[in-house]
Amino acid sequence: MNAEVDRLSNLPDDIINKILSFNDTEHAIRTSILSSRWKNIWKSIPHLSFSYDCLTSLPKFYDYANLFLSSRNNEIELESVKLSFNEEVSQDFVKKILNYAFSHNVQKMSIKCLYQIENIEFPLSFFVSQSVKDLTLIGSYRDTRITSTRDLLALTTLHLIGVTFKYDNPDEFGGLFSKCPNLKNLTLADCEIDGFDCFITISHPQLSTLTVINGYGPHVVNVVAPHLKFLTVVNCKGGLISAPELSSLTYEIRDYFEFSTDGLLSLEKVDIYICDPNKAEAPKIIEMLQQFRNVKYLTLGLEIVEVLATSMQLLSHLPSPFANLTSFKIYPANTQYFPCRTFRPKEEEQKKINMPIEVKNYLLNGSPNATVTIFSHQDAQALKNATLAQQSMTDLQILLTKEKIECETNQSTAPMKRHRAIMNDQLKSHFENCWEDFFEQINQGGIKIKYIFSTLHRIEYLLEEELPASKKDRIQSRFSSLREEAYSVIKLITRSKAALVPDFVNLP
Structure with a gap:
């Protein structure tokens, strides 16, 4: 791991839990492969967040939820729960998650x-x-x-x-x-x-x-x-x-x-x-x-x-x-x-x-x-243009922060994945069996990049319209800084997508 990740790993558990709470629980579970330091941290996070629309299939939704419910440290109470689902998810399963949350106060x-x-x-x-x-x-x-x-x-x-x-x-x-x-x-x-x-x-x-x-x-x-x-x-x-x-x-x-x-x-x-x-x-x-x-x-x-x-x-x-x-x-x-x-x-x-x-x-x-x-x-x-621009910038800032955390996680695990791909034919076979799901993850990165660009364009459009004179300079200065950060995160996402790919795979 690089020094950046080492600094993150050396943070106290409660700080890491706070960082993980900004992401869906499935991303928190994925951090368990980073190192022995990270293996069990997700089991103690006091926040549960499952969004069906962020997963590619109903079985995955059930798998991650069941893994969380069965493996989490039951001595730790839950502070918050965010759950997003559609009609494909059975109400009995929803009730199972809610009952777990209620039992942990x-x-x-x-x-x-x-x-x-x-x-x-x-x-x-x-x-x-x-x-x-x-x-x-x-x-x-x-x-x-x-x-x-x-x-x-x-x-x-x-x-x-x-x-x-x-x-x-x-x-x-x-x-x-x-x-x-x-x-x-x-x-x-x-x-x-x-x-x-x-x-x-x-x-x-x-x-x-x-x-x-x-x-x-x-x-x-x-x-x-x-x-x-x-x-x-x-x-x-x-x-x-x-x-x-x-x-x-x-x-x-x-x-x-x-x-x-x-x-x-x-x-x-x-x-x-x-x-x-x-x-x-x-x-x-x-x-x-x-x-x-x-x-x-x-x-x-x-x-x-x-x-x-x-x-x-x-x-x-x-x-x-x-x-x-x-x-x-x-x-x-x-x-x-x-x-x-x-x-x-x-x-x-x-x-x-x-x-x-x-x-x-x-x-x-x-x-x-x-x-x-x-x-x-x-x-x-x-005034309305200014309010909409400021809200869009706040929403984009939250998204960029989440993406930076996820990209750093992906980048830190990429060398392991490449090494294992070269040394282990079984992993190659497994990867080929999961081909469709893998490229769905790659595609998600592209969707995020498109969303970031579209949000930037929407804010630029608002800033081209009339703004209150007292707020104009401050809003434009904030947007200039945010745009640079967005471009930086887009590069991270692009590198992260490439880092996910084992050496034996040629991306189209």
Whole structure:
């Protein structure tokens, strides 16, 4: 081994386990062939991660999972489990992995169901655990149906994404969360309810953070949570909000929520966007704004201000509802959540935004010292470009780090493989028998290189578009450094692919 690998091998086990946790468990198991130092390290890693889409066949998925379950050090508890599978993987096998995790007091779980067929049921009753605190369940295209649950006494964070709740009446839906008595953080994204058409109520006495995005079809959402602090509602039908301790509200919908008479005395931060409001809705908007009289940080969608500008006579008789504002922003609605929004010609998006004095007085007379920031459509697009570029760079950085670790592992084992290939005819015979699977691994390297290049091109495209002046230099400097690192990793992957090949093989 070279000095680089020796330094890695000399790290403490807990540091190596942390490094291995960034990869799928199958890659961690493969490190056992590096040396006697590495032979058993994987058996003590506190993280389990199996992704069916990263393996070439169902038997391999079963083989690696069974090897892990049968060989792992059972005295070491599991901290986290990430499992990704499709309909080919039997639910009994999934349950076997989950039961192992539960028996080792796993605290964090992320389960992704890559179903390609409709109406697959995934009962939450699988999750029989007194240790799980953080649970994420991701379905695919709303074909994953949740039918039942058990008490999850330790659960504090629950994310349900792309699932359909299958219940016969609203009480059963509400009962889902009542069986998690310590739940504090709940996210429901791209979810639907099958079985009834009416109001649904999300109610929980301990809930602190709630996010509801793109869901529930025709159902009207009510929120009743006495200790709720942070609420985000996007693209859902508005109902009643009863949350007297609410401090932050983000609200991006077409309808209007009603607020309970107990008031919003603790509310400090509000971001409100309404999809294409019209002049007739001005009274509703004004009534809504009256509820936010204590806010310090207020962001309104540009469309709301435009509607207020059509009702200046109505505003002239009303005092400003805001006495505590320190920051006021106007921002165009996020079109990602509002595909129904009216198309705006390019020239209209580039127009300078003017706020009539009557509207300005209504919004700001009560807080004359508030900082005012107005974003045009062009400003908003520039900020969105910057956000997308930064997120893409972060994702690429994570991928490059993982690939460097995997390439170093492959390179350190390559000399052994070459030596054995020359000295041992049996290995040559075995290699020929596994020809198809071997070149699948080689092909995976090519796919990764293509993905890295495509990500670089996507970021370059975003950086060619308009960016906020305050962020442009920093983002471009970061990308320049990241691009050099990406080219370096591409070379590593290329060398790693060649290093995997025994001397008796001629690559096409």
